[in-house]
Amino acid sequence: MSDKDLEKLEQEWKENKFDKTVNRFGQRKEEFKSDSGRTIKPLYTPLDTEDIDYEEKVNYPGQYPFTRGVYPTMYRSKLWTMRQYAGFGNAKETNERFRYLLEQGQTGLSVAFDLPTQIGYDSNHPLARGEVGKVGVAIDTLADMEVLFDQIPLDEVSTSMTINSPASILLAMYKVVAEKQGVSSEKLAGTIQNDILKEYIARGTYIYPPEPSLRIITDIFDYCSKEMPRWNTISISGYHIREAGSNAVQELAFTIADGIEYVQAAVDIGMDVDDFAPRLSFFFNAQMDLFEEIAKFRAARRLWAEIMEERFNAKKDKSKMLRFHTQTAGSALTAQQPMNNIMRVTLQALSAVLGGTQSLHTNSYDEALGLPTEDSVKIALRTQQILAHETGAADTIDPMAGSHYVEKMTDELVEEAREYIEKIDDLGGMAKAIESGYVQREIQESAYQTQKKIENKEKVVVGVNEFTEEESKKAENLLKVDPEVEKQQIEGLSKVKEKRNDKQVKQTLKSVREAAQSDKNLMYPIVEAVKAYATIGEISDVLREEFGEYEGQYI
Amino acid sequence: MDKKIKVLIAKPGLDGHDRGAKVIARGLKEAGMEVVYTGLRQTPEQIVRSAVQEDVDVIGLSILSGAHTHLFPEIMKRLKEAGRDDIPVIAGGIIPEDDHQELRELGIKAVFEPGTPISKIVEFIEDEV
Numbered sequence: 001m002s003d004k005d006l007e008k009l010e011q012e013w014k015e016n017k018f019d020k021t022v023n024r025f026g027q028r029k030e031e032f033k034s035d036s037g038r039t040i041k042p043l044y045t046p047l048d049t050e051d052i053d054y055e056e057k058v059n060y061p062g063q064y065p066f067t068r069g070v071y072p073t074m075y076r077s078k079l080w081t082m083r084q085y086a087g088f089g090n091a092k093e094t095n096e097r098f099r100y101l102l103e104q105g106q107t108g109l110s111v112a113f114d115l116p117t118q119i120g121y122d123s124n125h126p127l128a129r130g131e132v133g134k135v136g137v138a139i140d141t142l143a144d145m146e147v148l149f150d151q152i153p154l155d156e157v158s159t160s161m162t163i164n165s166p167a168s169i170l171l172a173m174y175k176v177v178a179e180k181q182g183v184s185s186e187k188l189a190g191t192i193q194n195d196i197l198k199e200y201i202a203r204g205t206y207i208y209p210p211e212p213s214l215r216i217i218t219d220i221f222d223y224c225s226k227e228m229p230r231w232n233t234i235s236i237s238g239y240h241i242r243e244a245g246s247n248a249v250q251e252l253a254f255t256i257a258d259g260i261e262y263v264q265a266a267v268d269i270g271m272d273v274d275d276f277a278p279r280l281s282f283f284f285n286a287q288m289d290l291f292e293e294i295a296k297f298r299a300a301r302r303l304w305a306e307i308m309e310e311r312f313n314a315k316k317d318k319s320k321m322l323r324f325h326t327q328t329a330g331s332a333l334t335a336q337q338p339m340n341n342i343m344r345v346t347l348q349a350l351s352a353v354l355g356g357t358q359s360l361h362t363n364s365y366d367e368a369l370g371l372p373t374e375d376s377v378k379i380a381l382r383t384q385q386i387l388a389h390e391t392g393a394a395d396t397i398d399p400m401a402g403s404h405y406v407e408k409m410t411d412e413l414v415e416e417a418r419e420y421i422e423k424i425d426d427l428g429g430m431a432k433a434i435e436s437g438y439v440q441r442e443i444q445e446s447a448y449q450t451q452k453k454i455e456n457k458e459k460v461v462v463g464v465n466e467f468t469e470e471e472s473k474k475a476e477n478l479l480k481v482d483p484e485v486e487k488q489q490i491e492g493l494s495k496v497k498e499k500r501n502d503k504q505v506k507q508t509l510k511s512v513r514e515a516a517q518s519d520k521n522l523m524y525p526i527v528e529a530v531k532a533y534a535t536i537g538e539i540s541d542v543l544r545e546e547f548g549e550y551e552g553q554y555i
Numbered sequence: 556m557d558k559k560i561k562v563l564i565a566k567p568g569l570d571g572h573d574r575g576a577k578v579i580a581r582g583l584k585e586a587g588m589e590v591v592y593t594g595l596r597q598t599p600e601q602i603v604r605s606a607v608q609e610d611v612d613v614i615g616l617s618i619l620s621g622a623h624t625h626l627f628p629e630i631m632k633r634l635k636e637a638g639r640d641d642i643p644v645i646a647g648g649i650i651p652e653d654d655h656q657e658l659r660e661l662g663i664k665a666v667f668e669p670g671t672p673i674s675k676i677v678e679f680i681e682d683e684v
Binding site: 129203204447451454477 | 570592622624
């Protein structure tokens, strides 16, 4: 049938059927909008997708621009990695949780560090008081990392570490622990988050100003390209940008713009794009708008591939492949009627699977109330296993392709994100756009509008503003971090300090300082300092003295 | 016209999650209050100093890291030492229900859980002041 005939048919349908029915029964809302505010039509048809050239913009999986997936077989060969983010208390407790999760069929590890570790303070620092072991595991020296990965074969699991400013230190520790297990660096698989830009935008665990922070990151790119070829050197994260309140378009645009900034920084110091780009990875949020989320993941792949080719002249396919981790949205969890969160997480996880994620963390239903229990974490993992093995969602590649709605939205998201990226280019790139406050303002505006929509019930949240209950049942037996953990951690740190060779610590820290003052790669001296059991605080302090500290910025 | 109610919104500790703090700050402003936001990583000393210097009518603490059990008693103690324990303190974030009683005993007037409408917080503040 020609497009002209179809146009006629569609017009007839609209006039004779749709409009008439609307006249009689009306519609539930005056306007239907996606989470990011795009108007949603009542129906999508071949007319909406006629301009989307299949070969150019969609194509087959494993082929540029990778809209349908980065691998030719996707989940038919290998399911996504089920990777639950975990960490609390001390290294011993977290090691037990890790081994429990692996026994339950989890296939990768993901380490949550406590805030002092993430901000480069030892557990005995005054600012660490009350924070040790709270939102993750406390790590002060290599000794803690040895306990954390005790009896976990690092040549068999892949490990993701949510660590940013001190990423080089934790990566060095991981490498040394593996060496002690007899596993060589080139075999190690995993990811460090190492994404400082989104810390300034949304997450807040920055230490140094942007310029030296970018240098630390490109040092890691360079080091890993030589020493740890299977390691993902960065996880460019939209997750926290979304959690801070942005919508899907902003999450996509700001994440890709961060990616552009990192690639540019590495190219600027003379690295060949195809030497490091294959090890870049991404991290997205899975929110509640099922179809927009699926389209977002597909759009992200296409947009990144196009940018790597057009802007950076990447030659290798691998340099253009956007591989990503997904976590379901923490901000969508409600404290009210918390069991409802299990259903929310299921649908969010489904969007990630239909969007072709490489790994997935599903939140536990009780996380709006406190730290998740072993039972709630197990349900979250089981949710992934049910999706993988019972629903058939993983049995064909990119099953939503060809949906006029999803294809159209994928295309629109790419275009809308490009408009944002152009604006950011005009501001001088992402680092400058953050400095000017533009990115933060955009996100804050979205966050506030979302809150207003919830308050005036334009956006319904079950159990919160509709279908509420007087006394909703709260989750029970929340996990508590024993206040003794802090004391024990500090005692442990003192013991390590007594036993180590102080002269060696001093010497290695001096080498770190010299590298910081020159353009030598920081990773090599950091590995030596870690081996000497220098603490995270000591190494970070040397860099603080050399690089200065970033002052927060409040818009 | 009555003097505007002045509120300090503070982020104690190392926690970097400030979506809630910023949304509340804006909501209170739109409800006609004057709001001072401290920014991230504030020590108890810094928070009390800001509250005293700015002579605020209410302090709102936002925390999601679990460090409230250490930081909130510190803040309340220093407020008392500064002779300003007359300023009502309210809190929000991820604060397990089990801890609410203990926090109220410290003198914290209310703990708001995620999902609380801004209007409810506005109402509470207006009643307190």
